[in-house]
Amino acid sequence: MDLHQTYPGLDDLKRRAKARLPHFVWEYLDSATGAEATKHRNRTKLDEILFHPSILHGPLEPDLTTRLMGQEWSLPFGVAPVGMSGLIWPEAEILLARNAARANIPYCLSTVACKTPEDVGRHTQGRGWFQLYPPKDPEIRRDMVKRAGDAGFDTLVLTVDLPAPSRRERQTRSGITQPPRLTPRLLAQIAQRPSWAMATAMNGRPRMPTIAKYAPDTPGMSPTEHIGYILRTSPDWDYLRWLRDNWKGNFVVKGVLTPDAAGRLEAEGVDAVWVSNHAGRQLDAALSTIEVLPAIRKATKLPLIFDSGTGGGLDVMRALALGADMVMMGRAWHYALGALGRAGPRHLTEMFERDLIANMGQIGAARLSDLPDCLIRD
Ligand SMILES: Cc1cc2nc3c(=O)[nH]c(=O)nc-3n(C[C@H](O)[C@H](O)[C@H](O)COP(=O)(O)O)c2cc1C
Numbered sequence: 001m002d003l004h005q006t007y008p009g010l011d012d013l014k015r016r017a018k019a020r021l022p023h024f025v026w027e028y029l030d031s032a033t034g035a036e037a038t039k040h041r042n043r044t045k046l047d048e049i050l051f052h053p054s055i056l057h058g059p060l061e062p063d064l065t066t067r068l069m070g071q072e073w074s075l076p077f078g079v080a081p082v083g084m085s086g087l088i089w090p091e092a093e094i095l096l097a098r099n100a101a102r103a104n105i106p107y108c109l110s111t112v113a114c115k116t117p118e119d120v121g122r123h124t125q126g127r128g129w130f131q132l133y134p135p136k137d138p139e140i141r142r143d144m145v146k147r148a149g150d151a152g153f154d155t156l157v158l159t160v161d162l163p164a165p166s167r168r169e170r171q172t173r174s175g176i177t178q179p180p181r182l183t184p185r186l187l188a189q190i191a192q193r194p195s196w197a198m199a200t201a202m203n204g205r206p207r208m209p210t211i212a213k214y215a216p217d218t219p220g221m222s223p224t225e226h227i228g229y230i231l232r233t234s235p236d237w238d239y240l241r242w243l244r245d246n247w248k249g250n251f252v253v254k255g256v257l258t259p260d261a262a263g264r265l266e267a268e269g270v271d272a273v274w275v276s277n278h279a280g281r282q283l284d285a286a287l288s289t290i291e292v293l294p295a296i297r298k299a300t301k302l303p304l305i306f307d308s309g310t311g312g313g314l315d316v317m318r319a320l321a322l323g324a325d326m327v328m329m330g331r332a333w334h335y336a337l338g339a340l341g342r343a344g345p346r347h348l349t350e351m352f353e354r355d356l357i358a359n360m361g362q363i364g365a366a367r368l369s370d371l372p373d374c375l376i377r378d
Helices: 010-020 023-030 037-047 092-103 117-121 138-150 169-174 184-191 194-203 223-231 237-246 259-267 289-299 313-321 331-363 368-374
Strands: 066-068 071-073 077-079 128-132 153-159 250-256 272-275 304-306 326-329
Touching: 010 023, 010 331, 023 169, 023 184, 023 331, 037 289, 077 092, 092 117, 092 331, 117 128, 117 138, 128 138, 138 153, 138 237, 153 237, 184 194, 194 331, 237 250, 250 259, 259 272, 259 289, 272 289, 289 304, 289 313, 313 326, 313 331, 313 368, 326 331, 331 368
Parallel strands: 077 326, 128 153, 153 250, 250 272, 272 304, 304 326
Antiparallel strands: 066 071
């Protein structure tokens, strides 16, 4: 079957993923916080970024390669960290990391993924990114950072946009509890989705093994349930400095929405700033990332990584035109996995690449660096 014929766009993958995943899994993946105004704003503000169409420019073969933090990547997009990735499709972390290595695009593993840095590191060719939810305990912090380095990850990403837990009402409505419990209601949802249920049963119950190592033995509670609550802290500038001093590779801060913060991070020796509103999952009154991007571009010379709401190659172009150096996606990869299982990551990569080539042709951009000149500016 030609997947491009059957699933030409992200909406096709979303529809199929929704039909194949248990309701609570879909809600975990697709939801945001509150009334989801920030999630929608991410989308509508992207649609407002327009380009001049080009005519009579002759044949054009766009060059999609880009450099970021000393590395050359074949495409200007990659995989953002997603907690419990393996809940959405078994082995998701390995499938995504392998596809990323094959396509030469960045892959970022979450602290709370279903695979450890040790599991995933060998699939990343020494170029993996590890995302850190900041452990409170200094010994755990030291150990986790060391594990990422030993496992071959060369980039550490500190996520800073969870200063407090957010409310995810859609998730709660779907029956997800805190701490997570497999209730009769969730079992009934699973029973309605046989392909997911079979694949998951063959791989075992999804867990968060990276942090399970630090769990004290608490009777009656799974290690992951307990540790999820005691592990994290809300980091401050001292915490950031400690990480900078103790991590020799590239150091990225994820979840930045203001020019002031970007400027200050540059002064602290960070290697790149990741502009993100966590896909609208934290604050339902935040600006969209595409709105804040131009001012952040002005405030710092650091490379900028962008995410939140990206739905195709055209969105990647919009972010690059406004100053991003790399665009990461979270949900899109997981819609692809939910829809197509192991065939999903490659299909999504090709879909975005084709979309980029088609749209760069429309505007006559031969290189990514041409994109800013093609923007319609008011
Ligand atoms: C289901 C889900 C889980 C996520 N888990 C994490 C995480 O563990 N760590 C993190 O830094 N960001 C996490 N994020 C945020 C993503 O890294 C990324 O910022 C966001 O998904 C980008 O927006 P997009 O999904 O519209 O592409 C998560 C996002 C989703 C949708």
